[in-house]
Amino acid sequence: MPSDSALVTAQTSHSLKRRYRRILTFAAIALAQTWWFELVLPKFGLKKRVAKSRTRRLQKLARKFRVLAADLGGLVIKAGQFLSARIDVLPVEITRELEGLQDEVAPEPFESVVAQIEEQLGLPLTVAFEEFANEPIAAASLGQAYRARLSAGLAGDLGFAEVIVKVLRPGIDDVVAVDLKAIRKVGSWLSRIRLVNRRADAPALVEEFAFTCLQEIDYRVEAQHLERFAADFSGDPWVATPTVIWERSARKVLTLSNVAAIKISDVSALESAGIDSNKVAAELARxxxxxxxxxxxxxxxxxxxxxxxxxxGSGSSVPFTLTFIDFGMMGExxxxxxxxxxxxxxxxxxxxxxxxxxxxxxxxxxxxxxxxxxxxxxxxxxxxxxxxxxxxxxxxxxxxxxxxxxxxxxxxxxxxxxxxxxxxxxxxxxxxxxxxxxxxxxxxxxxxxxxxxxxxxxxxxxxxxxFGAAGRQLLSTLTTLASLPQRLDALISRVENGDLVTRNPVLEQKVKSVSASSTRLTIVIVLTAAVALVLNLW
Structure with missing residues (x-):
């Protein structure tokens, strides 16, 4: 008779295989439906009927994917969030439906979370932390976050006690491996579709997605990202970040100072605190x-x-700071x-x-x-x-x-x-x-x-x-000005071909009548206008 651990292993393996099949089945059906409606039916004179039903069909497909993602969690949710930004490849009916896909799933049992923390830190939970909440403040597809208090000795050394502890879901490594295997397979299918491969390299996009996701399941990478970001803005009083408590962090556990404040989208709370939301928007853009x-x-x-x-406070040089958290997904x-x-x-x-x-x-x-x-x-x-x-x-x-x-x-x-x-x-x-x-x-x-x-x-x-980039930009501008006589010839050719893009039809007619004898005068006019633009920006 198989042992309990063997049964658990068998069940886990079966669950992962079923997960893999569900992802590929959904993708296969979606691609088959697209092929049938967009390629086959139009050949039988049904192009107008297909176009009429396209919006409804695409929205239905996107909603089905949202249901699948919410059920499976893992990288399926992440993939949906990434796809919502692919307006160059996907129809807007799909990207709009996916925009609201939330990375929220049911939390893991507390006992398994405790076991994960103790295994990673090599300490009993009661030694590592003075207090640790039983319920998470957030439960995402890859990990969960809890409020906690540091032990008195460590808190005294750091100068604060309130922290947030992020814990990866137990077994997430296997889930991510299966999801990436399925997504890579779908990427290989897409690479054979002309509509897709002429706009994007699907396998390359999958690998970029995979690289980002693999970084997200190593909290040591996130901690390094955080400290690099903090260093980049060390001289900017408008930007703040949490502090990493390395003594209570590992690959699957990350402990940070608790920097919770007003959520940036809570306009009423900002107003109550006397903070100008327009100034917040301006600083965020900057x-x-x-x-x-x-x-x-x-x-x-x-x-x-x-x-x-x-x-x-009143003694600060700025009325507020923008405090960023969650540095698992960064770009360079x-x-x-x-x-x-x-x-x-x-x-x-x-x-x-x-x-x-x-x-x-x-x-x-x-x-x-x-x-x-x-x-x-x-x-x-x-x-x-x-x-x-x-x-x-x-x-x-x-x-x-x-x-x-x-x-x-x-x-x-x-x-x-x-x-x-x-x-x-x-x-x-x-x-x-x-x-x-x-x-x-x-x-x-x-x-x-x-x-x-x-x-x-x-x-x-x-x-x-x-400064170097700005100097190079100015040099590029000056080089462009120096080459204007040759470019003017090309401009005239475009006019003669009817390809001139102009904001003034009268000017276009005048340019069409430019002759060799007036070319120099035209060059002077264009040069003067271009230099004025550069000086205005400079």
């Missing part, structure tokens, strides 16, 4: 830009539950990517449609074969009409205008060979979350107002780390 464009190391999961607003920006992102930022600030399109080409978002004339025209119209408008302003805009513009813009995007580079996955997720938080803080908050002064700071060499 700190986000600092991470992405300067330090190159950013928090990739900045949802409202991971950012507190901590009021400061290389020096080359950072410089390209800065170029994109400068194009946005200058409302330079052509510069913007060239920047996203350099970033790898647009493939080299893309015909960008229509996109440049659309971006130019976007800058002209909507640049500088906050959320509140947009709500006052005629909905028909917004809808018509969105439809036209979407049609243009779908005709272009674009993709979301693998290293943009976390970056895009972070920007999306921050945008939602700032809008919730203040519907009148204008991201353009936050971008402008930050870009000017970069151009002015406001931070020593960016």
């Amino acid at each position: 700190v986000t830009f600092q991470q992405m464009f300067v330090t190159g190391f950013f928090h990739a999961d900045p949802h409202p539950g991971n950012i507190f607003v901590t009021p400061q 920006v290389s020096e080359v990517l950072k410089q390209d992102l800065q170029t994109l930022l400068f194009a946005l600030v200058a409302r330079d449609a052509r510069g913007y399109v060239m920047a996203i080409q350099r970033l790898g978002v647009l493939l080299p074969t893309a015909d960008t004339v229509q996109l440049e025209r659309a971006v130019s119209a976007l800058f002209d009409r909507f640049a500088g408008l906050g959320v509140a302003d947009l709500t006052k805009t005629d909905p028909r205008e917004l809808r018509d513009f969105a439809i036209k813009f979407n049609e243009i995007l779908r005709t272009l060979p674009f993709q979301m580079p693998e290293n943009f996955l976390l970056l895009f997720r972070s920007i999306s979350l921050i945008s939602g938080v700032t809008s919730a803080l203040n519907r009148d908050f204008n991201m353009w107002d936050a971008v402008d002064p930050f870009a000017r700071t970069l151009l002015n060499g406001g931070a020593s780390r960016t």
Whole structure:
């Protein structure tokens, strides 16, 4: 007769195999349905009927995935959250349904949590902590968090006693291994689908996702992330982080100082504390830009539950701090990517449609074969009409205008060979979350107002780390100016071909009539305008 441990092992193995089959079965059915409706039926003259039912079908599919993710937990929830940011690959009907996928599952039994802590720390729970709550304050798919008090001796050395203890779920290593095996299989299937592989390298995206998730199940990595982030902002009085208690931390247990304060999305609590929510939004935007464009190391999961607003006393130089927690999911920006992102930022600030399109080409978002004339025209119209408008302003805009513009813009995007580079996955997720938080803080908050002064700071060499990049950007601008005579010839060719993107039809007609005798005068005019723009930004 098999022993109890053997039975448990057999049951666990069966459960993991069943989990693997459920994930693959769902993916296989979803892909088969998509193939049938999007490829087979249109060949039999049913294209209009398929298009009519598409939204309903996709929403139903996304809701089924949400049910599956909530039931399985583990990396299935994480995968859904990542997919919600893949607007370049997935239809908006799916990404919108997945946006609200919450990483909340039933907690593990307290006895198994205690056993995990004692095994990891090599100490009885009563020795490691003076007090330890029986119920978790949060139970996510990978781990749980508890309130606790440090033992008196350690608390005296550190100067505080109240802590938060994060504990990985027992058996999570096996769950993650099975989930990654299934997700890699699905990624290999997707790589054979033309609609997907021409926009993204599915296996590469899966590996990036896997790398991030494997880091999340090693709390020592999270602790290192936290301390690196804290060092990056050590001179910024607006930013704070918890303290790592290394004496009570290990791979599956992480103990941090308790920094709980006002949840950043709790506007009424901010008002009660005398804190201006618009100032909070502005500082959050600045700190986000600092991470992405300067330090190159950013928090990739900045949802409202991971950012507190901590009021400061009258003796402080700032009225509050933005206190970040949960550093399991972080992103890193290389020096080359950072410089390209800065170029994109400068194009946005200058409302330079052509510069913007060239920047996203350099970033790898647009493939080299893309015909960008229509996109440049659309971006130019976007800058002209909507640049500088906050959320509140947009709500006052005629909905028909917004809808018509969105439809036209979407049609243009779908005709272009674009993709979301693998290293943009976390970056895009972070920007999306921050945008939602700032809008919730203040519907009148204008991201353009936050971008402008930050870009000017970069151009002015406001931070020593960016001075070299700013200098290179200026050199690039001057090089562009020096090559304008040759570029003007190309401009005239575009005009003759009817491809000129301009905001002034009268000017376009005049440029069409440029002759060789007036070329020099035109060059002078263009140079003067370009130099004025540079001086204005500088």
